[in-house]
Amino acid sequence: MEQDNSNLLNIRLRPFDVFRTLLETYGPQGWWPILRRAGEPGFNEEGYHPGQKIRLTEIDRFEIALGAVLTQNTSWSNVRMSLGRLMSFFDKKNMPLLPEAILGMEEAELANLIRSSGYYRQKARKLRILSGFFTNLKAVPERAKLLKLWGIGPETADSILLYAWDQPFFVIDAYTVRIFSRLTGISTGSRTPSYEDLQYYFSKSLKKYTVEYGEFHALLVRHGKESCRAGDPKCEECSLKKICNYVDKSNLLR
DNA sequence: GCCCAGGAGCATA
DNA sequence: TATGCTCATGGG
Numbered sequence: 259m260e261q262d263n264s265n266l267l268n269i270r271l272r273p274f275d276v277f278r279t280l281l282e283t284y285g286p287q288g289w290w291p292i293l294r295r296a297g298e299p300g301f302n303e304e305g306y307h308p309g310q311k312i313r314l315t316e317i318d319r320f321e322i323a324l325g326a327v328l329t330q331n332t333s334w335s336n337v338r339m340s341l342g343r344l345m346s347f348f349d350k351k352n353m354p355l356l357p358e359a360i361l362g363m364e365e366a367e368l369a370n371l372i373r374s375s376g377y378y379r380q381k382a383r384k385l386r387i388l389s390g391f392f393t394n395l396k397a398v399p400e401r402a403k404l405l406k407l408w409g410i411g412p413e414t415a416d417s418i419l420l421y422a423w424d425q426p427f428f429v430i431d432a433y434t435v436r437i438f439s440r441l442t443g444i445s446t447g448s449r450t451p452s453y454e455d456l457q458y459y460f461s462k463s464l465k466k467y468t469v470e471y472g473e474f475h476a477l478l479v480r481h482g483k484e485s486c487r488a489g490d491p492k493c494e495e496c497s498l499k500k501i502c503n504y505v506d507k508s509n510l511l512r
Numbered sequence: 513g514c515c516c517a518g519g520a521g522c523a524t525a
Numbered sequence: 526t527a528t529g530c531t532c533a534t535g536g537g
Contacts, residue, residue, distance in 0.1 A: 290517095330519040336535055337518085376534040380520085411520045431518055448528065479518050488516060 266451055266459040269442050273463040276441070276498060277470070280477040285303075287476035290322050290421035291334075293341045294355070304338070316356055319422040320392060324355075326417040327384050327409060328375040339374040347371055357389035384409030398423045412453045420475070424468045427477045429458045433482030439487060440504035464510040 287306030294317060314320075321341065328337040344356055349480040353359045360368065369382035387408050391399070404415040416427040430453050438456075439446045451459075464470055485496045493499055 326518085327515090329518065332519085332533090333517040333535075335517090339535090374534060376517085377519090377532045378534075381516085381534055384520090389515070409520065413519065417518080429518085482518085 261285075266444070266455050267462065269444070269459070271438075271442050271501060272439075273460045273474070275277050275439060276437075277464070277474045277477065279497050279501075280481055282472065282478050284477055286473055289472055290325065290417075292318050292321055293325075293328060293338060294318065294321055308342045308480070314422065317356060322422040323388060323392065323418045324385060326414045327388060328381060330370060330381070330414060336374045337414070338377060340345075340372040343371045343374070354482060357392040360385055360389040361393070380409070386500060392398060401427065412457075416457075420472055426466045426468050427469055428455045428457050428459070428464065428471050431475070431479070433486075434460075434475070435477050436488065437478055437482055437498075439485045439490070441498065441502050462479035 259472055269377055276503055285361050286308040288306035288310065291305035291477065292312075293305040294306075295301045300310040300312070302309045310381060312397075314322075324344070325341060326341055348355050348359050351359075352375070365382050365386060365391075368385060369378045372378050372381055372385070375381055376508055383481065388410065391404075391407055399419070401419060404418065410418075414430050415430055416429045419425040419427045434456070435446060437443060439450075444451060460474075462512070463475065481498075485492045491504070493504065496502065
């Protein structure tokens with residue numbers, strides 16, 4: 259059965275125009291951050307690598323996948339603490355942070371190390387399942403196989419595929435939905451368009467350059483944190499206000 | 513104390 | 526298919 263994405267494609271606003279404006283505003287974001295390599299040439303102190311084309315190692319890819327699960331509905335600052343704890347734990351054992359290391363420990367012990375990420379019991383289980391999948395991984399994972407894993411949904415799968423394997427899957431997250439619902443007036447809440455419809459809408463407007471996909475998603479996260487915030491959006495200083503449909507009611511009431 | 517954060521799975525109707 | 530609930534820590 260063919261999906262009906264036509265309502266979204268009728269939207270006048272082109273995602274690519276938003277991408278250009280955000281890139282002018284903030285510059286390249288250097289995603290996905292790799293904490294293991296923080297401070298190395300080309301990486302800043304938090305592991306971001308703006309403007310650098312990074313050659314990823316097996317350990318890098320696994321760290322990205324771990325982070326993608328840990329950051330589910332959770333701020334990155336909390337995730338960074340968990341990743342730091344995991345790394346120092348295995349550093350002391352002189353073991354690289356690879357799937358075998360995760361599988362070699364008790365789930366409760368793992369949960370304790372990642373407490374700061376929240377939902378830590380669920381996420382410990384997710385990380386072990388993910389690790390099992392990674393142990394017999396020979397090539398780029400298939401999206402459908404990732405989605406069959408307990409704890410891996412579309413956003414997490416696409417984040418892993420895009421940032422760890424350079425595959426052109428555009429990531430739709432809560433920031434993306436919020437920003438574009440304000441820009442275009444598309445409905446939110448239970449009436450939010452499906453993940454696949456939104457992904458199709460963005461993909462049609464972008465070239466299949468994974469750098470563009472990765473940069474755009476990172477810029478949307480940055481913009482959602484700093485400007486297009488949930489509670490008190492800073493519409494005055496927003497670089498998208500000329501093309502935005504959103505009416506900041508809290509401002510009108512003043 | 514409140515709200516929010518780089519989701520996903522499951523029960524119920 | 527759709528809605529509602531659960532999972533949980535940490536920062537503003």
